[in-house]
Amino acid sequence: MLTQGLTILLYMFAFATGCMTLILSVVYHVRENIEWTKFFIIFHISLLLVIVLQVMKVFVTLFFGPTVALVTTIVIQGLLAANVSFLIVFIPYFSSLNIAKPWRNPFIFIFFFLASAYLALAVLDIIFEGVWAFQASMVLIFMATLFFSIGDLMKNLKTIADSGVRLVGKAIIILSFVMIPLLVINVIFPDYRFLSYPIYFMAFSIIILVYLITYFTKIPPKKDQEISYESVSRFNISQRELSVIKLIDGGLTNKEIGEELSISVNTVNNHIANIFSKTKVRSRIDLLNILKEE
Known part of the structure; x- marks a missing residue:
């Protein structure tokens, strides 16, 4: 019970971290509109789905009766197998995309074959539960795919133009080698592979989160554009009206503007009405936005 509870907690931390990375990745894609980022988002969603399916499997086993748990676990295992099979094809494809290497045969055939083999082994593992050979073979196929992609990335790391992405690539390579002992344990003891x-x-x-946070923190704040006579001349704004606009930009009320310019509030209202008419806006915010447009 304690082990299963800690497992769920570990998966929840992983899911939370993954969701933060996904949100920032979507914002990064919208801002930069780089082709590879949409594929990364697909890839990351797939990994998140694996996490969700795994924790559902543990959750169902822990809290539901044996019959419900058995049926639900079979469904979840099937979905998990399909998703990992997709990753076996997608990981090398995504790696090739980042190093600008054509995705072609024989690699297309090899990885589709490995994905099919993984799916077949997963089905056999569902039918003949607890067979070490099936579970170990599944882990080996996924490890082979992962380390082929890591090796390809190492070989072609210098071809990545973006220095930030290249740094992320190096970090992923280091992480993969650090994880080797854990992956070896997964082969010998497949029952612990979910950890x-x-x-x-x-x-x-x-790693991705640090890269994205660094990217966003380096974005310089947008400088507030000063309203000048040149920027308002297209609307035939007079000098007096420009004085009113500058005080509006300073956040002053109509009464405060009147006191600043030594004119009545009614005169200020008339000036503002004329300004709104010339610029075809209905509020102070819209007025300032249109006058600060480049």
């Missing part, structure tokens, strides 16, 4: 997923995923997400 390596959240650890590796959380570490991977943190």
Whole structure:
């Protein structure tokens, strides 16, 4: 019970980290609109789905009766197998995309074959539960795919133009080698392989998260554009009206503007009405936005 509870907690931390990375990745994609980022988002969602399915499997086993747990576990295992099979094809494809290497045969055939083999072994593992050979073979296929992609990334690391992405690539390579002992344990004791997923995923997400946070913190704050006569001349704004606009930009009320310019509030209201008419806006915010447009 304690082990299962700690497992769920570990998966929850991994899921939370992954969600933060996913949100920032979407914002990064919208801002930069780089082609590879949309594929990374697909890839990351797939990894998140693996995490969700794994924790559902533990949750169902822990809290539901044996019959419900058995049926639900079979469904979850099937979905998990399909998703990991997708990753076996997608990971090398995504790696090739980042190093600008064409995705072609024989690699297309090899990885589709490995994905099919993984799916077949997963089905056999569901039918003949607890067979070490099936479970170990599944882990070996996924490890082979992962380390092929890591090796390809190492070989072509210098071809990545973006220095930030190149740094992330180096960090992922180091992480993969650090995780080797845990992956070896997964082959020898496949029953514990579910513990390596959240650890590796959380570490991977943190690497990407650090890169994205660094990127966003380096963005210089947008300088507030000063309203000048040149910027308002297209609306035939007079000098007196410009004085009113500058005080509006300073956050002054109509009464305060009147006191500042030594004119009545009614005169201020008339000036503002004329300004709104010339700029075709209805509020102070819209007025300032349109006058500060480049």
